[in-house]
Amino acid sequence: xxxxxxxxxWAVGGHSLGGAMAANFAxxxxxxxxxxxxxxxxxxxxxxxxDQDLIVTSIYGTKDGLASLDEIRASELLMPSDxxxxxxxGGNHGQFxxxxxxxxxxxxxxxxxxxxxxxxQATLEMLNAMSDRGG
Numbered sequence: 001x002x003x004x005x006x007x008x009x010w011a012v013g014g015h016s017l018g019g020a021m022a023a024n025f026a027x028x029x030x031x032x033x034x035x036x037x038x039x040x041x042x043x044x045x046x047x048x049x050x051d052q053d054l055i056v057t058s059i060y061g062t063k064d065g066l067a068s069l070d071e072i073r074a075s076e077l078l079m080p081s082d083x084x085x086x087x088x089x090g091g092n093h094g095q096f097x098x099x100x101x102x103x104x105x106x107x108x109x110x111x112x113x114x115x116x117x118x119x120x121q122a123t124l125e126m127l128n129a130m131s132d133r134g135g
Contacts (some may be wrong), residue, residue: 013037043073057126061091
């Protein structure tokens with residue numbers, strides 16, 4: 001960020017624990033972040049983003065065995081009121097990445113390519129919303 005001071009606002013995101021760390025960064029740096037993409041992830045209870053001017057998209061797989069829908073949706077009170085929830089029907093935890101099967105995860109009902117295309121599309125929509133807001 002220091003190398004590109006001409007950029008007014010940034011977005012950050014991550015998968016699983018990386019998403020939790022991205023949410024923590026967003027909570028700690030509201031002055032520079034405008035967008036947050038969570039992939040099969042949610043903020044820790046200590047990272048309340050609800051009062052921030054932050055565009056948040058939470059993307060999750062309906063077959064995820066590691067970050068359940070209940071866990072993800074339980075974070076709703078920590079999010080800005082206009083958080084966008086994107087369900088990937090048949091997607092699981094491991095197909096957000098490319099690292100193979102993960103213990104505790106469920107089998108998928110869609111291909112890796114289909115799941116990742118939906119993740120990319122939803123993330124691009126978040127970035128475009130961020131740009132539309134003047135970031």
